[in-house]
Amino acid sequence: MKCLARTLIICEKPDAARRLADALTESKPASYRKYGLTYYELKKENDILTICPALGHLYTVGSKEEVPRRRYPVWDYVWKPIHEVEKGRERQQEWLRAIEELGREADHFINACDFDIEGSLIGYMILKYACQAEEKAGRMKYSTLTKTDLNNAYLNVSSNLDYDIVKAGMCRHEIDWLYGINFSRALTESARKHSERYTTISTGRVQGPTLNFIVEREIEVKSFKPTSYWTIEVTVDVDGTIVKAQYSKKTLETETEANHIVENVKGKSGKINDFKETKMKVSPPYPFDLTTIQTEAHRHFHTSPSQTLRILENLYLQALISYPRTSSQKLSPSIGYRTIFNGIARCPEYKNLSSELLTGATLKPVEGKKFDPAHPAIYPTGAMSKTSIEPRARKFLDLIIKRFMAVFASAALRLNQKASFIVNKEYQFYINGSRIIEQGWFKYYHPYVKPTETIIPPVEIGKEVVVKEIFAQKHFTTPPPRYNPSSLIKEMDNKEIGTKATRAGIIDTLYKRGYIVDEAIRPTLLATKVIEVLTEHCPRIIDVSFTRELEIQMNKIETGETSHRAVVTDAIRQLKIIFEKIASQEKEIGKELSEAIMESKTQSVTLKTPCPNCGASLRIIRSKRTKKRFIGCSGAIKGECRFSLPLMQFGILKILDTFCKKCGFQLVSIKSKGKRPIISCPKCYVEGLANRRES
DNA sequence: GCAAGGTC
Incomplete structure (x- = not known):
């Protein structure tokens, strides 16, 4: 009897392994479990295929020697099983054990992880370290998990792993580690040495520029000087129907100019001198990324x-x-x-x-x-x-x-109408109408698209229009809006920093670190100081061009123009110079940062409304005795003022930037898990209680 | 208690 060869195929994730197994056999593949990992076995020609999933990365970069987390800079790293480096990776540890055992049975190996850099790396690490079979392994490339594609990919497995791509991937991980770990430790440790209190202050290739977007935007907002401008608001009568019209100049710089137009147009009429209708195609949206x-x-x-x-x-x-x-x-x-x-x-x-x-x-x-x-x-x-x-x-x-x-669906079709008329010989106005003539995709995407229509009465050239109401409206220019998590993620996508899977998490990290607050994102003083320190010592790490340069280096590794080793060595050389300077200025850096942390902390508990009793500042205080929180007067420390207001004891408490419409006191919000935040005025709440007692 | 990347 002929002995069948066994091939172990590594996929990136359980779903991919299942689909690959389904695709490669006509019948249902046999599935087995080992230490929590589900793998599949099937016969294909003279081969037995074992199809086994990874769980994303099972290996990662870690410190070479067991050095204390506080020590920096660190230059020596090594690739290790992820459970040896990170907490809570017991599942990966079990999976690695399962894969090691499956690898012992196999004669041939295939890396069938996702067809991208990380996929090449995930498979390579497993095949090299868990299976010790990198030279016996091939790479399978597919871009959809469909039967046809997967079968084609299986028939066209390359005879070697894609080493150049793997090297580029390793380089990316190592560079990120060297920069991220060292700068985060430098910031954290310098502040800790100064304040003797621990606060994580992190940064990295993606966190840095993302935080910088916010700090820069805040500078724009704060330094923005609003300027005034005027618009002409006008309605006209067309055959008894009142419609809005637009003045040919959308904005006017001075009030004099605006008033001049109003005076010359008020109560007058004009005749339609031009009328155009254009059809506009509105294409469907793209599939969702x-x-x-x-x-x-x-x-x-x-x-x-x-x-x-x-x-x-x-x-x-x-x-x-x-x-x-x-x-x-x-x-x-x-x-x-x-x-x-x-x-x-x-x-x-x-x-x-x-x-x-x-x-x-x-x-x-x-x-x-x-x-x-x-x-x-x-x-x-x-x-x-x-x-x-x-x-x-x-x-x-x-x-x-x-x-x-x-x-x-088909494109929607919009009919745009534009009629023009001139009043008092020189003042040109437009009447704009817009109608949907074909719903197309709008119908399918309801209610996520709400097409607006402006219906205007029939007009033709020569028709008289009478100005009914006209006035000049004053406006102010507004600063660019602050980012919110959604617009920030879009900006990261535009600048191509981070990946689709990590961006949301990185924004969460910035909140967790106390760098940013609120939905309309503002940076804290700490964030501003971190950006200041990094601007002085390593502007590279807060600039999106760092990612661009790294990508160029990675491409060069893939094409053989440079080597993984050369890129990393050069990075270490540059970092060593930076860290010598940081070491010499550690005290100053630590002072700046720890003062900012203190300031941010006080800021987050200090109200803007002063004490109604004595005018000193009010703070959120937690009683040492009862462990309850309340608003107390800072004058209480000197025994001068005993003013206080009670607060809700449960939920996340936040001091808002808005004030009570009734009494002017600063509002607070309480957010309980799974509920919408409750906004309330601490002062009115107490007075409400008092009123109820009286009545 | 650190990055960024993959995955549950």
Whole structure:
């Protein structure tokens, strides 16, 4: 009997392993479990294939020697199993144990992780260290998890691993580690030595520039000088219908100029001297990549990017949507458009719309430019939920299904109308109308698109229009808006820093570090100081060009123009110079930073409204005796004032930047888990209690 | 108690 060869195929994640196993056999592949890992076995020609998932990275960069976390700078690192470096990685430890055992049985090996740099690296590390079989391994490349693609990929496995890509990936990890760990430790330790209190002050290739966006925006907002301008607001009578009209100059610099126009136009009339109608095609939106759905969900559901990612992951695990961590705006016919539409149609609320699209001649989606080598855009699988979906996830699924339908729909058609008339010989005005003449995709994407219409009465050249009401309106220019988590993630996407899967988490980190506050994001004093220190010592780490340069170096590693070693050695050389200077200025840096931490902490508990009793500042205080929190007067320390106000004891308390309309006292908000924040006035609350007692 | 990257 001929002995069958065994091949171990490593995938990036459980879902990919299952799909690959399904694709490579006509029957259902046998599945087994080992230490919590599910793998598959099937016979293919003269091979037994063992298909086994990783769980993302199972190896990472760690300190070479067991040095205290406080020590810096550190230059010596080594690739280790991730559970040896990070806490809470017991699952990865078990998986590695399982893969090691499976590797012992195998003769051949294939890296079938996602077709991108990280995928090449994840598979390589496992094959090299867990299986000790890097030279016996090949690389399988596929860009969709469909049967055809996966089978083709299996037939075209390369005979070697893609070492150049692996080296580029290792380089990225190592550079990030060297910069991130060393600067974070330098900032943290210098402040700790000064204040003798520990606060994590971190930075890195992505955190740095992201925080800098916020600090720079705040400078723009603070230094903004509003200037005034005027507009002409005018309504006219057309055949008895009153409509708005626009003056040919949208904004006027002076009040004199605006008043002059009003005076010369008031009570007069004009004749339509031009009328144009233009049809405008409004194309459907692109399929969802992660960033786009994160901003779209924020717009419609007010969910933060990280909440959105969490909800999408759940939908994905329930097999209701495709893989959400994608930056692609493209779909592929191989996902089976018709099957998906048939699936969607089983749900009554989508039945009619879905059927309409199915009766069309061809199913061709509109697509965007962004492409992801590993995954297509986010789409609904058309599967029905086996368990009940929570209402919020249900809304997300609705958004994804409707978006999916919309991208296959026809363009909408808008009719824009523009009539012009001149009053008092020289003042030109326009009447603008707009109507939807073909709904197209609007119908499918309702209520996530709300097309507006401006209906105007029929006009023709020569018709008289009478000015009814006209006045000059004063306005002020406004500063650029502060970022919110949604617009910030979009900015990171535009500048191409971080990845689709990490951006939301990095913004969460900036909040956690006490660098940024509020939904309309403002930097704290600490953030400003961190940016100051980094600007002086390493402007590179807060600049997006660091990522660009790193990408160039990585490309050069892939093409063989430079080596992984050369790039890392050069980085260490540069860092050594920087850290010598930092060491000599550690005291000053520590003083600045720890003072900023103190300031931020006091700021967060000090009210802007002074004590109504003595005029000293009011603070949120926690009683040492009762452990309860309340608003107390700072005069209490000297025994001068005993003014106090009670506060709710549970939930996250925040001092708001708004004030009570009734009494002018500063408002506070209490946010309990899973609930909307309650905004209240501490002073009116007490007075309300007093009133109730009286009555 | 540190990065950024992948994944549950």
